[in-house]
Amino acid sequence: MMLGHRTKQRTARKARPESPGKRAQNKERTKRDILRAALGLFSKNGFFRTTTKQISNKAKIAEGTLFNYFKTKEDLALYFFEQELARLTEWYEEQRDLRDAGLPEKLFAIIHRHLERISPYEEFIGAVYLRALQPVSRLSLLSLESQELNLRYLRFIQQILRETEEKGEIPKIGDFGAYAFGLFHLAIISYWLQDSSLGKENTLALLDRSLKFANSFLNKGWEW
Amino acid sequence: MVSKERPQTRIGRSLRIGRLGLSLTGSYLGYQFQNLFLKESERPGKRTAFQKSAAQRIRKELESLKGPVMKLGQILSMQSHMLPEEALSELANLQMRAPAMHPTLARAQFKASVGKFPEEVFREFTPEPFAAASLGQVHRAVTKAGEKVAVKIQYPAIRTAIEHDFKLLRSVSLPGRLTGYTGLTGPATEAMTAELERGMLQETDYVNEGRNIDAFRERLKFLNYVCVPSVHWDLSTDRVLCMSFVPGEPLPDFLARNKPSQELRNRIGIRLLELFNLQLHRMHQIHADPHPGNYLIDSDGRIGLVDFGCVKKFSQDFIELMRAFEERAWLRGDEHVRRMAHLIWGLAASSKPQLARKLMDQAIAFYEMLFPGASGRTAIVDFGSDKVLKTMFRIWDDTCVQTKTVNPGFAFYSRAEMGLYNLLHLLRARINTSAVLEKFYEQIDDHRKLVC
Numbered sequence: 100m101m102l103g104h105r106t107k108q109r110t111a112r113k114a115r116p117e118s119p120g121k122r123a124q125n126k127e128r129t130k131r132d133i134l135r136a137a138l139g140l141f142s143k144n145g146f147f148r149t150t151t152k153q154i155s156n157k158a159k160i161a162e163g164t165l166f167n168y169f170k171t172k173e174d175l176a177l178y179f180f181e182q183e184l185a186r187l188t189e190w191y192e193e194q195r196d197l198r199d200a201g202l203p204e205k206l207f208a209i210i211h212r213h214l215e216r217i218s219p220y221e222e223f224i225g226a227v228y229l230r231a232l233q234p235v236s237r238l239s240l241l242s243l244e245s246q247e248l249n250l251r252y253l254r255f256i257q258q259i260l261r262e263t264e265e266k267g268e269i270p271k272i273g274d275f276g277a278y279a280f281g282l283f284h285l286a287i288i289s290y291w292l293q294d295s296s297l298g299k300e301n302t303l304a305l306l307d308r309s310l311k312f313a314n315s316f317l318n319k320g321w322e323w
Numbered sequence: 324m325v326s327k328e329r330p331q332t333r334i335g336r337s338l339r340i341g342r343l344g345l346s347l348t349g350s351y352l353g354y355q356f357q358n359l360f361l362k363e364s365e366r367p368g369k370r371t372a373f374q375k376s377a378a379q380r381i382r383k384e385l386e387s388l389k390g391p392v393m394k395l396g397q398i399l400s401m402q403s404h405m406l407p408e409e410a411l412s413e414l415a416n417l418q419m420r421a422p423a424m425h426p427t428l429a430r431a432q433f434k435a436s437v438g439k440f441p442e443e444v445f446r447e448f449t450p451e452p453f454a455a456a457s458l459g460q461v462h463r464a465v466t467k468a469g470e471k472v473a474v475k476i477q478y479p480a481i482r483t484a485i486e487h488d489f490k491l492l493r494s495v496s497l498p499g500r501l502t503g504y505t506g507l508t509g510p511a512t513e514a515m516t517a518e519l520e521r522g523m524l525q526e527t528d529y530v531n532e533g534r535n536i537d538a539f540r541e542r543l544k545f546l547n548y549v550c551v552p553s554v555h556w557d558l559s560t561d562r563v564l565c566m567s568f569v570p571g572e573p574l575p576d577f578l579a580r581n582k583p584s585q586e587l588r589n590r591i592g593i594r595l596l597e598l599f600n601l602q603l604h605r606m607h608q609i610h611a612d613p614h615p616g617n618y619l620i621d622s623d624g625r626i627g628l629v630d631f632g633c634v635k636k637f638s639q640d641f642i643e644l645m646r647a648f649e650e651r652a653w654l655r656g657d658e659h660v661r662r663m664a665h666l667i668w669g670l671a672a673s674s675k676p677q678l679a680r681k682l683m684d685q686a687i688a689f690y691e692m693l694f695p696g697a698s699g700r701t702a703i704v705d706f707g708s709d710k711v712l713k714t715m716f717r718i719w720d721d722t723c724v725q726t727k728t729v730n731p732g733f734a735f736y737s738r739a740e741m742g743l744y745n746l747l748h749l750l751r752a753r754i755n756t757s758a759v760l761e762k763f764y765e766q767i768d769d770h771r772k773l774v775c
């Protein structure tokens with residue numbers, strides 16, 4: 100009787116249809132759980148040495164389920180960057196103090212915040228950079244997935260630059276500014292990865308001076 | 324056009340320094356060209372205008388370069404005979420006008436050094452600095468225990484920048500180019516540059532500065548008119564220095580706002596003179612960054628001392644020398660003169676006896692002017708007149724031209740001493756210097772036996 104009752108309850112639960120919104124939320128939660136488990140393993144064992152089996156074990160899901168969400172570790176990395184970009188834009192919108200700041204400070208804050216966020220996963224980021232150098236990789240700037248993500252990032256930067264243009268702080272630079280800053284952002288991450296100074300202060304100095312120089316250059320051209 | 328921004332690389336800085344030279348030359352050539360068409364009577368005014376404009380240009384360029392070049396500007400402003408008066412007043416402003424780190428950078432640098440953001444370790448932290456320093460900037464904060472503190476944060480990677488800049492300074496002989504003064508070349512410049520580099524690199528170590536503060540606080544605690552901050556070691560690192568807040572206003576602000584009476588000006592002047600000699604003769608070290616902004620004065624004339632990054636320690640020989648000067652040891656004969664010349668300029672007594680005598684005569688005249696009590700003239704020295712400063716500039720000039728060598732320790736001492744007279748000049752103090760010194764020596768009888 101008791102067993103039958105339990106079976107009945109389980110059947111009743113299964114029978115309740117899951118709303119599409121709820122399903123998407125659950126799916127997203129599982130993806131984040133997998134990412135969290137993977138990042139922990141990447142920090143411990145390194146990106147290349149971590150297997151999908153280890154990730155699925157740590158995330159407490161079947162390996163097959165893992166493949167339903169991420170076909171490769173590169174997909175996981177792309178998801179990581181997508182999440183980071185979303186967090187970064189949300190964070191930026193919340194920073195009231197930055198609204199009246201000059202452009203160099205705003206852009207400094209964005210890169211610095213990003214570096215702060217990714218600093219626990221330095222080895223993983225380094226590995227991703229190496230992988231991204233391969234043209235066939237989905238992490239390569241040439242891949243459509245990367246470009247989609249990149250486009251989202253460029254629009255975010257473009258918006259900040261447009262606001263600055265409208266205030267008359269810098270001359271009109273069009274979309275070139277966002278592209279240039281995107282490349283600069285990548286270059287700073289490369290520098291940061293190999294920066295062995297205490298607290299990575301050399302990166303702070305390079306970032307600050309470069310942005311101030313660029314801002315000055317934009318305003319004064321070769322007359323800096 | 325002068326940029327407010329700092330060039331990012333060594334190459335950028337080279338270009339900037341080159342440009343500074345070029346633009347000054349350009350302006351100067353323009354001035355010379357114009358001069359051809361000017362009447363004789365108009366020339367002096369035009370020259371003054373040019374010097375003022377060049378001085379402002381130098382100050383702005385040095386500000387944007389920061390680091391050693393700016394420091395060099397400060398030192399030149401303190402003791403250089405080499406620049407016209409217009410340039411001196413501009414250069415004296417360098418430290419107070421240094422461009423600031425924006426709040427996000429200051430916060431990031433704090434985290435890079437302390438390991439936590441300011442808001443995590445303080446109850447309150449003001450993102451905007453209230454004072455600038457050549458190597459960093461100072462913020463107000465309140466500790467979790469409720470104490471008001473001053474937090475000095477260093478520009479990131481300034482030590483590396485300084486090391487690079489000194490290589491650059493040596494390669495372009497900047498001191499000579501900035502001033503157009505060609506006398507300062509060779510070993511004299513190298514010795515001074517090396518001393519400057521050593522001092523500046525030491526200034527980048529805030530742990531060292533904290534130790535200096537502790538030492539000065541301990542040794543000066545018996546003086547009820549001096550306030551030295553205390554260090555919060557738990558919130559300090561080699562690049563962040565957290566100190567108790569010292570009340571008072573920088574001397575120039577104090578003078579401008581409070582319009583103090585002559586009596587109060589004299590009292591502060593006497594205290595500064597006493598404090599300087601006390602450091603030299605009792606501690607054998609001096610607070611060697613005599614920028615007026617480093618002296619905070621309150622309404623009762625108490626003196627708050629800040630910025631202990633540059634502290635110069637002296638050998639017993641050197642202390643002996645300075646005491647000998649102040650006690651008029653030259654009256655004891657040529658042997659003393661030769662010994663003093665050797666200590667100051669490193670002149671071989673046998674090789675240049677006449678030069679030694681000549682320079683010593685100048686120095687003697689200077690100290691006779693500074694401490695006139697014993698010679699029967701009026702005992703009051705009026706520092707409101709610029710006679711003391713000008714005489715010191717002239718002596719320094721002659722020394723550099725004629726000896727081409729100087730004891731680097733003396734260069735630092737000279738800078739601090741010139742700073743003291745500059746403060747007394749700002750105060751327009753009228754002081755019986757001999758009486759102050761006499762009283763002071765009575766208090767340190769132990770040191771008398773050290774006089775040669």
